[in-house]
Amino acid sequence: MFTSPEPSRPRTKARRLITIAVLLVVVIAVVLLARHTTAPPSPSPAATPPGVAPSPTPTAPVDEATALATRPMLTLPPEAALPHELTTATAGPPITVPRPAPIADRVISDGFPATGEGALGWLTDFNETALRGGDPATYLRAYTESALPHAPSPQGSGPLALLTSFRENAGIRPGELKPGLTVTYEVTQGLIKGTADGDRFAVVCTLGQLSFDYQGQATSMGIGDCQALRWTGTAWRIASGARAAYAACAWPGSIESVRAGYRSLNRDGAR
Template identity: 55%
Template sequence: MSGMFTPDADRRPRRARMTILALVLVTLAAVGLAAALAIANYRSTTTAPPAGTGLSHTAVPGKVTTLEPEPTPEPGWDVVAQKKLALRPMLRLPAEAAQPHELSPQAGPVLQIPEPSHAAGVWIPGGFPGTPEGALAQLKAADEAGLRGGDPTVYDRAYADIALPGAPAVDRTGLHTLLSTFRMRAGIAAGELKPGLTVTYDVTHGQIKGTTDQGRYAVVCVLGILTFDYKGQSTSMGVGDCQAMRWTGDAWRISTGNQAAMAASAWPGSAESVQAGYRSLGEIPR
């Protein structure tokens, strides 16, 4: 009879949605990672910046002209050195480097990072010492908390919690764009709960790109395994994140000024991750 309800007919749309999401999970690692991180790091235009914006453009052969804030003199801080350090490019790797593959026997010495002194009952652990290793530990804690669940609105809140006023906009970061791209392709709105979907980010490697201002400014990078799982369909990839961090006297915060250059993304512990400068934090990649 026309219009009659049948269990199979009711299940078909739901099955279709589950199939689409499963396909997104499988294909995201292959084609979505490079695109999402590239989008997040464009921050560019082909035209000169409007007068009075405080922006300058840096021409790169074969690239779209990028806009970066002009350094603003700040008493007690070497903003020129900070800009040079933050914008120094990281190693570019093909998207395939982020896929699970064999580990390198030459992983290098373990990079020891401190434990938080404030962890109980808080969302993002804190209380790390004012050392570059402390900055790396703070970024690890924030990224792991922010990416849990795969919701860009949660990541945005984690970013805001450790960012100084005037820090680079969160929607220009690679992790925000990666999560937003995933949700858009999976048909899940930001902030929407999706039963059966779990997303985790486990940082296993890191590096200290460099420091300025007697160690009060550090650019640090984490590398971890980002795993999407939906009702038994799962995929994992290696994802990196670099941030410029500033010591405020009692905590590490994402600094004002230039956004750090895009991190290299590789499978943690692989030859590519070693080539990109990452070292194990003592965690064992899955």
């Protein structure tokens, strides 16, 4: 007896979409890390005439903030981002980050204190909000609202590249609502890479679980994000200047996340 394949098509499509998501996180992690950690070739030195001592190669001074932002993070294999066994080991005690009340007319809340923990709390709120729904248009709006003049382009952001590639491969346009598709990002770990300029500049990183659910088919992966932030006197903003080195992507709570320096986060009450 012939059975029509029609009923299986939605499930097959859902599985294909989830497979795309998993493959994309692996590919993008490799591409972004390679792009960031591969230095451009040094120019060949000019020939020095015989009997003349070679001049030292001039080097441009690098300020403390730029050095902090661009210092590479731990490189992990792509499969470290996929779900696997957790560990009881830690990279240190939990970090308590504030969680202020939302502010009207802003995508991302303000009211975080001028501390490293405040910067990490701000980035936590930024990423959870900007990645919710998996729409690049939402991320771009949040980034544009939150970036200072001459900040790095959002197009170089790892999370935005992931969302954009996911939608392109799934055939979903930015801003288009897809019935049955749910995307969430829940931050559970983070780290404060360091501060500079009298603590008015901070580089912080979040690590969370990015989850895709499409018509009952779900998958999750661990996505990290680092940003260089500047305290304006009233709020944290994405800093002008060099882009922060790309974050290590690991499954939250795994031994790889510990090796990368991520610590559990405690959410403080609303301010």
